Amino acid sequence: MTFHHLESADDPRVSDYTRLTDVHLRKLREPAEGMYIAESSRVLRRALAAGHRPRSFFLAEKWLEDLGDIFEQYPEVPAYIGTAALLEDITGFHLHRGAMAAMHRPEPVPLPALLAGARRVAVLEDIVDHTNVGAIFRSAAALGLDAVLVSPRCGDPLYRRSVRVSMGTVFQVPWARLDDWPGDLRVLKEHGFTVAALELTGDAVDLDDLAARKPEKLALVLGTEGAGMSAGTLAAVDLTVKIPMRAGVDSLNVAAASAVAFWELRPHH
DSSP states (O other): OOEEEOOOTTOGGGGGGTTTTOHHHHHHHHHHHTEEEEESHHHHHHHHHTTOOEEEEEEEGGGTTTTHHHHHHOTTSOEEEEOHHHHHHHHSSOOOSSEEEEEEOOOOOOHHHHHTTOOEEEEEESOOOHHHHHHHHHHHHHTTOSEEEEOTTSOOTTSHHHHHHTTTGGGTSOEEEOSSTTTTHHHHHHTTOEEEEEOOOTTOEEHHHHHHTOOSSEEEEEEOTTTOSOHHHHHHSSEEEEOOOOTTOOOOOHHHHHHHHHHHTOOOO
16 A cells, blocks of 8 residues: 655645635536545445545545555555644645545446436436535435436535535435436436426425325426526426425425425335
């Protein structure tokens, strides 16, 4: 195993980890360079278990023993070690979750392959809050969704915060970014999916009413908070569905709503 002890925050070998708090820089850099950051030893292990390949490891010395088995598996991957203060200088925040790794992004899965055999799919329209994206993926993994599709302007599921909030479950649920929005909803219909938007409209059916219909294949579209679902998307779906709520409360956070809907609409075998 090749361990490199860092002496300076300007070391060019750890450029993957610099200024991780700069959201705009990460958005530009991560997809373009085909990389993402796995933060914490648990998330790192989940990424590796999903078959993702590491570019390098980045950690404080006290975590060396904890990850010894990982280093043995990847002897060719460099591990950069530094003091807590130096690592904080490089990343811009205190690294208290063990190790980090710069990971190669997996190749995108073609949409038809993703839908083959799927019965429950979530579709995220323009959800830009990475915390919500990560939380939705965690619900999707816990409640048995087969795939998640994200619109062109949706937040990146492999952005550092999304990965962290999802506890690494973004690696467990197959996902793809759509190119044509909302046009790609046609592809779902061609594969036999009923496409329902979770949106409070005048003709929305209650969640339990849709569940009682026991749709064989269902795609649930979740919209961005605040602005709501776009008119083009509402025109493209088969129906809208709402969570019945007590008077005085008109909505839930999109991540909380997703968990309620995923559970209620789970397929019945």
